[in-house]
Amino acid sequence: MPQLAALAIGVGMLGASASFAADQGSIARGGKLYDKWYKVIKEEPPAESHKLYPADATYADKAKSNWRCKECHGWDGMGADGAYSSGKHFSGIKGINGMKGGDPAAVVALLAGPGHGYGDYLYEEDLTDLANFVVSGQSNYGDYIEDGKIVGDVENGKQVYATVCANCHGADGKEPKEMPPLGSLTGNPWELMHKVLNGQPGETMPALRAIDHQIAADVIAYIDAELPEQ
Incomplete structure (x- = not known):
């Protein structure tokens, strides 16, 4: 049971930081859990809203949204001090950026x-991966964003897209049919950077986290510049 796993970690492993190997695969999976953990573990989300989510915030009556880590803390991890400082996603909750470089066991607890x-809801592996993302996987997405757009080498992004992304998304970015064209999704560069680096929850999308993050930015710059919105 997840409760037993959590108890074992919270009580028995607080001093065992060395048991958390912050490898890139673990961090990328943690990034997907941060995005939508219930998709990753293939379970239904909780029926009741998360008790830490403010009752007066936009998604207070939507448990599928307010149980997602990103909904409280933002794609950039900065919470109320970052991209979610205003607008429909504002909740007033602080970010996780203060936990960078911290103790994964403490995050698990x-x-x-x-x-x-x-x-x-989550087992030991899930909690470990999520903690590794929080501690070692937060990227400074703002380094690649200028005036609300990703800054990158469009030509390099084209080559990467053609060899890594086109097989699933098509040359024009319009696959699979059940999702919007990629060219229409560039209005939220923080979310796109997160997904390109870590992958899409519940899907086989590759994660580019283990390579230079500028390459992820290049891919998004190409999508923004060249792929159709419709």
Whole structure:
């Protein structure tokens, strides 16, 4: 049971930071869990809203949204101090950026504890991967964004897209049919950077995290500049 795994971690592993190997595969999976954990573990989301999500915020009555880590803390990890400082996603909740470089075991204990409540749903591996993302996987997306757009080498992005992305998304970015064209998704560069680096929850999309993050920015710059919105 997840509760038992959480108990074992929270009580028995607080001093065992060395057991958390912050490898890129773990971090990328943690990034997907941060995005939409219930898709990753192939379970239904909780029916009740997360108790830490403010009752007066936009998604207070939508548990599928307010149980996603990104909904409170933002794609950039900065919460109320970042891209979610205003607009429909504003919740007033602080970011996770203060946990960069911290102790993964301490993050696991926080996630599994009664406040966040993820110990009721996630197993040891899940909590470990999510903690590794929080501690070692937060990227400075702002370094690649200027005036709300990703800055990158369009030609280089074209070559990467053609060899890595086109097989699933098509040369024009209009595959698979059940999702919007990629060219229409560039209005949220923080989300796109997160997904290109870590992958899409519940899908076989490759994660580019282990290579220079500028390459992810180049791919998005190409999508923005060359692929159709419709």
